[in-house]
Amino acid sequence: MSGNMNITLKVWRQKNSNAKGELAEYKVGDVSPDMSFLEMFDVLNERLVSENNEPIAFDHDCREGICGMCSMFINGRPHGPKEGITTCQLHMRSFKDGDTIVVEPWRAQAFPVIKDLIVDRTAFDRIIAAGGYISVNTGNAQDANNIAISKDNADEAFAAAACIGCGACVAACKNASAMLFVSAKVSQLALLPQGQPEKQTRVLSMVAQMDAEGFGACTNTGACEAECPKGISLKNIARMNREYLGAQLCSEKM
Amino acid sequence: MSKLDAKIPEGSIDQKWTKYKSSVALVNPANKRNLEIIIVGSGLAGASAAAALAELGYKVKVFYFQDSPRRAHSIAAQGGINAAKNYTNDGDSVHRLFYDTIKGGDYRAREGNVHRLAEVSNNIIDQCVAQGVPFAREYGGLLSNRSFGGTQVERTFYAAGQTGQQLLLGAYSAMQRQVGSGKIESFSRHEMLDIVMIDGKCRGIIARDLVTGKLERHFGHSVLLCTGGYGNVFFLSTNAMGSNATAVWKAHKKGAYFGNPCFTQIHPTCIPVSGDHQSKLTLMSESLRNDGRIWVPKLKEDAEAIRTGKKRAVQLSEEERDYYLERRYPAFGNLVPRDVASRAAKERCDAGYGVNKTGEAVYLDFTFNTKRYGRTEATKKGIHNPSEDEIVRLGKDVIKEKYGNLFDMYKQITGVDPYEEPMQIYPAVHYTMGGLWVDYNLMTTVPGLYALGEANFSDHGANRLGASALMQGLADGYFVIPYTIGAYLSKEIAVKAIPTDHEAFVEAEKNVQERIDKLLNIKGTKTVDHFHKKLGKIMWDKCGMGRNEKHLKEAIDEIRALRAEFWKDLRVTGTADDLNPELEKAGRVADFLELGELMCMDAVNRNESCGGHFREEYQTEEGEAKRDDDNFAYVATWEYKGGENNFELHKEELIYENIKIAQRSYK
Incomplete structure (x- = not known):
């Protein structure tokens, strides 16, 4: 069941802890408002693999807001725009069709970037x-x-x-x-x-x-x-x- | 077919563990310092075992694939942990917890292990409180209890809807204390990819550093697998995304027998599937069934009207609702065990009474008890003749206090406020009772290799009761393995650490490397998730809540075909010498594709219905599971014989000396 939202993502890509990173832009279409933010990333990653590109690495595990593994910095806010939830609990209904969303890793000297959106905590x-x-x-x-x-x-x-x-x-x-x-x-x-x-x-x-x-x-x-x-x-x-x-x-x- | 020896100690059931503990061989402190133990997995079983064994003085190494040991999926357990404390004075005892667990497991668990579990349940609560685990308390300062399914006492200790989190953080803290004191070496973002066998004993593991991609060899005098269950065979389950069967499956292929692989728990109260993009399912704790009543419309027309959005649940009067669990099982009502509740939901939905777009959802409704609490609160506050609105408002506060975080979670996922509309729920894969076969010592059929927690098969029979998984994980780690490992290690004190340039390590590493290369070199066209989703659908449709011989045999053929396609047409991007989540997933799905077939084989073999294993051919006239104790009162234990789909069945006969085996009734 695909949806009708079109989203532009600007995602931090960084090969490893020593490499220089940069924002890369991706268009994601047919986004359903019922998708979680990470499910939208799943859809994008499936597409990247089918295009023979390396998918975006991000931390996640329980996907119900309790393990603390997910960690995206979304539009300048950790875990995105809504209060009291983790990134995995964020749903696309919190965004609008046509939105551009910037996604970065946690930024802190004590949390060095390992790859893309993954940091060492x-x-x-x-x-x-x-x-x-x-x-x-x-x-x-x-x-x-x-x-x-x-x-x-x-x-x-x-x-x-x-x-x-x-x-x-x-x-x-x-x-x-x-x-x-x-x-x-x-x-x-x-x-x-x-x-x-x-x-x-x-x-x-x-x-x-x-x-x-x-x-x-x-x-x-x-x-x-x-x-x-x-x-x-x-x-x-x-x-x-x-x-x-x-x-x-x-x-x-x- | 050989006979398996579970090594249950002699003596009366309530003396076995006591006698065992006072007679098992010990290892003196000086020798413990030279004995190395590898623990794979850092959930309740792994973290508690690591802490307890390091406290005893053993050298411990812990491996986990997440960034921190605190992420293990035990963290997500919501409802609670059982113990036979009888703090509520309602007739509980060790014997009753033992009895409930055996009966709840539909008489397919081993008496000796289960009694030991019930005995140590009380120590767990004591230990956790001493660690500072903030369990819920009453105003007098003492611990609070609530009920879970399959019991008629209140024996469940809890910390709001986050009991697993609090227990795991307790075990994690205990483990980190030993890390801080240098007794535990901790390996984050490491995945175990094989065990290493030397002279017929397990002597270590091959692990992959997931950040650098480098393969590592680690020696241990023994290895403990605390790696959880394999519910993710179904793709969609309440398990975490990373939960996998790779460690137990590698062990199985190196000689560890697999017990009751087909015993899967489908949890009745999960948030229904919303679309094809769905990556996992979220549980709504069983504790909600304390106050939530489950229903569907009595009339199909009403169900249809609700599905098409012409009617809302709240518009149906009491007379128009079918509280089918209360109707079918008056004695236990909404608190029947999980397998019974799940099947009943499926039965109603299959018959056309489902209440969401897909027709696969039933209501979990708090209105009745919200009002009940509201009236009590009004009485407490001295409000006479409170208005209906006032009652609801007061009652909501009570519900919020008890289940607030679960209600918030539900609203977040569905966009619907459960304080206003009843929750919609449907069964989902949650837990696997099957796992590596272990004896009373928790040792697998491979000497020196142990399995603890959900990774083993031992305590829950064909259906696990709610709030018993946390109990078992911590029992195995804190209170069982510290004793039972002595039986083995006391004979290993003369064995010096084996250098990892030993040929067995070299060979094992080479095999792991070859498999990684093979996965990367297929260079096909389909993603890992493509295969995983296909496997999941086969398993859910044909080896899920209802199973029959025809479907299971079809499933076996379909899985074989899918596996062949996987090895021909898989695409894994990236390289092996880098952090590569696609490669990690590929290895795990390759193992699921083998395990799934064994699950179906086991389900075909078991020509009876018991617990979560419901064979449609074997049911009573009322649609209840029909066991066949004459022919199937055994643990089906599978040995891998090499090559493709080559397994041999061994049976461990189950003997009930203390519990009269009977038709399970919750009516």
């Missing part, structure tokens, strides 16, 4: 490895209901934990700061009693790793929150700053 994994956990070995946990947690705190921890690690916050930030991502994990664990024993070392280690990865500083413009597909709140950054200051003042390790 392993810096996020290294930040988590630096302290984004509770040190509890398997098998020695107490009964789950021995820890009572107020519903408000549990809900707030959950809201912070909903981060999908896509990197839109970094892409949206003029400084390419990762504060929203890091603060979401720091907050989740700081809000829970299980997270208390390590709270100081956690925030110090994670921030140190964030800086080492080359992410920029936070200047509180709030672009990250505005573009976050999961609505992660700026409050988390405030909480992390509080935790960080507290840890710096009190930590015996400093």
Whole structure:
């Protein structure tokens, strides 16, 4: 079932991390408003292959907005024009017939381009490895209901934990700061009693790793929150700053 | 045909695991440091196994094809995770969870494994809470529960509609902690393309670095495949785009038997297909069936009017609606197991009662329970005689709190607001109960090669109950493999790491390279997706919700023809020494084209209906699945014998000592 929209795409093409990239233009016809944005790319890629051209490489996996793998910068906004969704949840009904759409990869020093629209986000994994956990070995946990947690705190921890690690916050930030991502994990664990024993070392280690990865500083413009597909709140950054200051003042390790 | 030994420990069912744990051979800490374990896949099973084994001191390497281990498709599981905690005081117990799982699986799962699963279910919840997984809680601060299909207790723990995400992030954090401490080496954007056999044992893998295209050899004293299911054989499924069967299929071709390949779960509540461009299907969590009622119009004329846009669902009165699950299954109603609910939806749509353009959709309607919640809220707030509008408004807030993210997701995909119009849903491929055959230790028929989570066949029989996949993935990774791997590795402590210039590694790498070259050199005219979609259509039409001998035999012929065409006319652009998604897809589809045939062969062989395997020739007068326990109470286990479509069937007889095998009834 094809549709009746005609779209012009300007897509970033870059052979590999060392090559110079450029925008290439593609016309895509018969676009259905029910197609997702990535399905439109599928259609284009099928055509490119049948024309014996190399298709556009882009990251994607679950296509239901939860794995955090998709990452396109669409018309100057991470995950496109609509709020609260990822690129894979964006549908062509959000565009008009005849639109020209510019699609680029995330732009950040800490996220080098691998190919076309694919970037390397392993810096996020290294930040988590630096302290984004509770040190509890398997098998020695107490009964789950021995820890009572107020519903408000549990809900707030959950809201912070909903981060999908896509990197839109970094892409949206003029400084390419990762504060929203890091603060979401720091907050989740700081809000829970299980997270208390390590709270100081956690925030110090994670921030140190964030800086080492080359992410920029936070200047509180709030672009990250505005573009976050999961609505992660700026409050988390405030909480992390509080935790960080507290840890710096009190930590015996400093 | 040989007899398979599942190595179930002796003793009464509730003592088997306890006794096993206290008698299984151990590996001392100094030796653990010298033993290397390769884990393929970083979902719930893989990440939890990686964390638990690294904590014990083993040297662990983890491989995953995504950019981060947190992307694995476990992340997308919505509804919840079962455990026999009985926090709700409604009569749950380990035995009841065991019983429900065996019955839900239509008496085609192994008692010993399932009982162990039920036993460790409680430890999983404890472990996850200790890690900081933010499960839903009540106002008193304790954990909240809800119901899932196929049970009459509330034993499902959840985190809104994102339970899989929260559990995976817990396991991922535990794994990253070990990465940070240097005990796990993590390989992102790496795909396993073969296992390496030395002296009859699995000793490593060949992996391709997907960024550079370079093939790599990795040694391990043992290898764990935690690579998920193979639902993407059908092209359209709720699986992620990258979910694939390549790892298990390569293992199968190197000697690992494949158990019950035809057991596929079709999930009843997915968003219907919207057009030919469709790349995947999206699940609407089973938890919605707690409060959503499923119906179609009673009259065909009404269904027709709705299909052509002349009527809307909300215009039909209660008397004009057929709540067919409540009608057919009064005891379980809308919470019948998935296979039963899916077939019932298909039956209504086939009979002409479908409610969307394609005629393949039924309603999932929250109006009744929205109003029920609204009235309770009004009472709580002391509002007497609330207006209808007020009731709906108050009720919507409750529904939003419980299912908000799912409602948003539905609206995003369909453009329709489910708070105003009932959802339209239809069954879709979701999970595969079949997988690599494993014994009680989770070891495949290849020594040293294990399969965990959805990749193995062991716990769900012919139909998996909702909220049990997360339970099994984490049970296998956190609580089973750390014990059972000792039984094997305790005998391997004298084996030094084998250098990867060993001829077996060289040979395996050469074979992988040749296959890649072959795919690139066909230089035909058709894309990978062209073949994948064709395969998917054959599988869905002939090996889907309803199957019969004639169609299955046709499907086998069609798949063979398609496979031949694939190897003649495929076009893969790009090169092997570069990031090349087309090449990745081509390798996976080539494997699906073989596995699909085995699924059909298995479905032809099983002359009965059970769980998700519904053979149209074998049904009761009321259209229910008709099992044949005299002839088919076994695990159909297939051995690859070399060459094309050459498989031999072995049977593992299923013995029920603790549960009386009976006709499954949810009436």
